[in-house]
Amino acid sequence: MVEGNKEEPRIGVYICHCGINIAGVIDVEEVAKYAGTLKNVVLSKDYKYMCSDPGQEMIIKDIKEHNLNRIVVAACSPRMHEPTFRAACEEAGINPFLMEMSNIREHSSWVHMKEPEKATEKAKDLVRMAVAKARLLEPLEKPKVKVTDKALVIGGGIAGIQASLDLADQGFKVYLVEKSPTIGGKMAMLDKTFPTMDCSACILTPKMVDVARHPNIELLTYSEVKEIDGFIGNFKVKVEKKPRFVTDDCTGCGICADVCPVEVPNEFDLGLGTRKAIYVPFPQAVPLIYTIDQENCVGCGMCLNVCDPDAINFDSGPEEIEIEVGTIIVATGFDIFDARRKEEYGYGIYDNVINGLEFERLINASGPSGGKLLRPSDGKEPKSIGFIQCVGSRDEATNKYCSRVCCMYAIKNARLYKEKHPETDIYIFYMDIRAFGKGYEEFYKIAQDEYGIKFIRGRPGEILEDPQTKNLILRVEDTLLGETIEVDLDLVVLSVGMEPPKDAEKLQKILRISRGADGFFLEAHPKLRPIDTLTEGVFLAGTAQGPKDIPDTVAQGSAAAARAAIPMSKGEVEIEPILAEADPEKCIGCRICERVCDFGAIQIVERKARVNQALCKGCGGCAGACPTGAMQIKHFSDNQIMAMIHAAFKED
Amino acid sequence: MAEFEPKILAFLCNWCSYAGSDLAGTSRIQYPPSIRAIRVMCTARMDPQFILKAFSEGADGVMVAGCHPGDCHYVAGNYKAKRRVTLVHEILENMGIEKERLMLDWVSAAEGEKFATIVKEFTNTIKKIGPSPLRAAARQK
Numbered sequence: 001m002v003e004g005n006k007e008e009p010r011i012g013v014y015i016c017h018c019g020i021n022i023a024g025v026i027d028v029e030e031v032a033k034y035a036g037t038l039k040n041v042v043l044s045k046d047y048k049y050m051c052s053d054p055g056q057e058m059i060i061k062d063i064k065e066h067n068l069n070r071i072v073v074a075a076c077s078p079r080m081h082e083p084t085f086r087a088a089c090e091e092a093g094i095n096p097f098l099m100e101m102s103n104i105r106e107h108s109s110w111v112h113m114k115e116p117e118k119a120t121e122k123a124k125d126l127v128r129m130a131v132a133k134a135r136l137l138e139p140l141e142k143p144k145v146k147v148t149d150k151a152l153v154i155g156g157g158i159a160g161i162q163a164s165l166d167l168a169d170q171g172f173k174v175y176l177v178e179k180s181p182t183i184g185g186k187m188a189m190l191d192k193t194f195p196t197m198d199c200s201a202c203i204l205t206p207k208m209v210d211v212a213r214h215p216n217i218e219l220l221t222y223s224e225v226k227e228i229d230g231f232i233g234n235f236k237v238k239v240e241k242k243p244r245f246v247t248d249d250c251t252g253c254g255i256c257a258d259v260c261p262v263e264v265p266n267e268f269d270l271g272l273g274t275r276k277a278i279y280v281p282f283p284q285a286v287p288l289i290y291t292i293d294q295e296n297c298v299g300c301g302m303c304l305n306v307c308d309p310d311a312i313n314f315d316s317g318p319e320e321i322e323i324e325v326g327t328i329i330v331a332t333g334f335d336i337f338d339a340r341r342k343e344e345y346g347y348g349i350y351d352n353v354i355n356g357l358e359f360e361r362l363i364n365a366s367g368p369s370g371g372k373l374l375r376p377s378d379g380k381e382p383k384s385i386g387f388i389q390c391v392g393s394r395d396e397a398t399n400k401y402c403s404r405v406c407c408m409y410a411i412k413n414a415r416l417y418k419e420k421h422p423e424t425d426i427y428i429f430y431m432d433i434r435a436f437g438k439g440y441e442e443f444y445k446i447a448q449d450e451y452g453i454k455f456i457r458g459r460p461g462e463i464l465e466d467p468q469t470k471n472l473i474l475r476v477e478d479t480l481l482g483e484t485i486e487v488d489l490d491l492v493v494l495s496v497g498m499e500p501p502k503d504a505e506k507l508q509k510i511l512r513i514s515r516g517a518d519g520f521f522l523e524a525h526p527k528l529r530p531i532d533t534l535t536e537g538v539f540l541a542g543t544a545q546g547p548k549d550i551p552d553t554v555a556q557g558s559a560a561a562a563r564a565a566i567p568m569s570k571g572e573v574e575i576e577p578i579l580a581e582a583d584p585e586k587c588i589g590c591r592i593c594e595r596v597c598d599f600g601a602i603q604i605v606e607r608k609a610r611v612n613q614a615l616c617k618g619c620g621g622c623a624g625a626c627p628t629g630a631m632q633i634k635h636f637s638d639n640q641i642m643a644m645i646h647a648a649f650k651e652d
Numbered sequence: 653m654a655e656f657e658p659k660i661l662a663f664l665c666n667w668c669s670y671a672g673s674d675l676a677g678t679s680r681i682q683y684p685p686s687i688r689a690i691r692v693m694c695t696a697r698m699d700p701q702f703i704l705k706a707f708s709e710g711a712d713g714v715m716v717a718g719c720h721p722g723d724c725h726y727v728a729g730n731y732k733a734k735r736r737v738t739l740v741h742e743i744l745e746n747m748g749i750e751k752e753r754l755m756l757d758w759v760s761a762a763e764g765e766k767f768a769t770i771v772k773e774f775t776n777t778i779k780k781i782g783p784s785p786l787r788a789a790a791r792q793k
């Protein structure tokens with residue numbers, strides 16, 4: 001490898017100040033001066049912002065004027081600006097892989113802020129290591145792969161619906177996989193939406209119908225993604241279709257459900273209403289095909305007898321289908337916080353403590369109570385209601401983050417109830433009201449000024465129940481008045497926050513993407529790449545990435561579709577050339593690499609290892625195991641890494 | 653005599669641990685300036701020779717950090733790293749190098765705090781054991 005490279009390295013080293021981010025701690029001039037003394041370094045400079053236009057221009061000019069053939073940029077993490085400086089090298093006419101970055105910001109100035117001298121010493125070591133690797137860098141060509149112009153969208157809530165429609169409208173085939181029997185997600189469960197008071201179903205169901213009708217969308221409901229293999233452009237996905245026991249011939253007439261003798265709590269109504277063992281979650285479900293819930297069906301066959309189109313088939317079983325897609329959008333949404341974890345509020349213990357989503361179902365005209373909100377304990381209309389904010393949000397004991405929607409949905413629900421029942425006393429117990437969206441502050445102001453809703457700043461410590469009346473006694477410190485007050489309430493509504501769905505971990509493993517400390521899927525960059533994941537070709541939409549309201553969710557659904565469309569419109573993508581390569585001279589045909597490779601990318605042909613570059617993912621497991629050094633990973637070769645190890649301790 | 657300051661070489665995988673170390677940086681979590689990191693795409697890239705080379709060059713400790721079990725970007729690279737580290741532990745003992753000088757842990761992209769903590773703890777461990785027996789000889793070469 002090195003032997004083949006006869007050209008003497010002429011290295012340019014560039015030390016970035018990053019404003020004061022690096023230069024405020026590290027003596028950048030000293031590092032630049034030091035780098036200039038290293039072997040093969042032709043010039044060494046420092047500059048305020050290397051990534052800026054003038055910074056890049058300087059590198060490009062130097063490459064041309066000084067015939068530089070290797071570049072070292074000591075700045076931020078390569079995960080941040082490696083593409084930037086590679087592009088600059090390319091513009092100057094040298095191969096982009098002849099550039100190496102040294103991470104002196106995340107790995108030094110930002111983590112050793114109080115030890116500037118040691119941070120400077122460390123920066124010198126890191127630059128020396130990068131120079132050592134740079135000497136041995138090899139030019140590489142990026143292989144191009146074809147991109148299948150089909151997409152997979154996981155999750156059929158509003159985020160997945162929006163993403164699917166946008167992609168399908170651009171002419172791409174979309175597979176929309178939803179685990180429950182209908183699309184619609186959590187939005188379908190809501191009553192009205194803030195701040196416009198549109199009825200949620202009225203704005204959502206037309207979109208659901210659009211999905212069902214769209215010629216480019218293949219809807220796979222009651223289905224789950226089981227396995228994903230491959231990479232951007234060519235993902236192979238295994239989807240399991242759970243047995244519905246009802247075929248597509250179903251007309252949705254519902255006579256089966258009328259005769260079904262089994263009644264169970266309806267998940268869609270959070271168990272507040274019931275459904276039959278053969279059911280649709282709600283009347284506007286898409287697709288409008290009944291499902292037999294295997295767990296509860298007693299097999300009496302009543303439905304079979306009444307079904308006109310003969311759509312019931314008890315003999316079906318799970319079906320596995322395989323699809324090939326170029327890109328994937330993850331729109332798996334959220335779960336609500338389980339309020340039983342805040343025992344002091346008595347959810348699940350006191351009858352008259354409910355959560356915000358249950359309140360939505362109960363005031364919804366198409367909900368289990370027909371829109372009449374009655375106290376669970378005695379069926380009476382509540383004369384006083386208290387909403388408690390930040391249940392499972394902004395809380396050291398449960399979730400530290402803000403769920404972003406609870407202030408607004410509580411105010412919205414309080415206003416809705418007050419409109420119909422002006423005589424009711426309504427309290428909202430809050431820490432801070434976060435009314436940050438368009439029209440939100442105005443909406444909040446009206447609730448205060450015109451509706452007479454009482455906002456009390458304080459987090460209740462505990463709720464007690466009067467065992468006779470089942471009324472709730474809530475004691476709270478009003479932090480604005482500085483006094484403790486006691487309020488007697490007929491009903492308490494807990495404004496529960498959002499949490500990652502329980503099966504997020506399973507999906508994380510299938511997709512090989514990361515999750516943040518809060519458990520939500522992690523974007524590639526919090527500001528500049530909020531839709532991408534670190535896995536090329538996999539994008540995020542909606543609350544799968546973090547708590548969001550409906551406008552932001554829809555925007556992100558569209559954004560994910562736009563991002564996913566880029567490689568699919570181009571038809572091909574360049575992939576990293578960091579792949580394995582075997583040197584037949586050194587290979588002894590021992591087959592260790594063949595066994596180590598998890599991707600079946602290595603074959604032994606005529607007693608020599610041969611790498612199939614289409615299958616190789618470049619992890620380097622084979623190179624790490626090779627006893628002779630025949631197997632190498634481009635850009636991370638043995639000699640490059642060995643040179644860095646040496647340079648970590650010594651100068652050449 | 654000045655206090656012994658360990659010099660530790662770290663191998664971090666691109667997808668989890670290197671991202672975790674970057675997060676420690678962006679979160680400004682402070683830790684001792686003892687480590688010098690080398691980025692590899694996956695800890696499976698770790699050739700046992702890299703670790704031995706580091707010790708022969710005078711490293712007081714070597715740290716390998718990868719994705720949590722089950723989270724590997726390449727399915728199972730971290731398991732391979734674990735097996736190799738176990739192997740190198742044995743070699744080190746036979747060579748008279750304390751096996752505590754080589755550590756393996758898992759750091760996800762979201763665990764900036766954990767990254768800083770393990771660097772702190774490992775630095776303290778190495779401080780307690782003292783300089784590597786190979787250090788003086790290696791540095792003179």
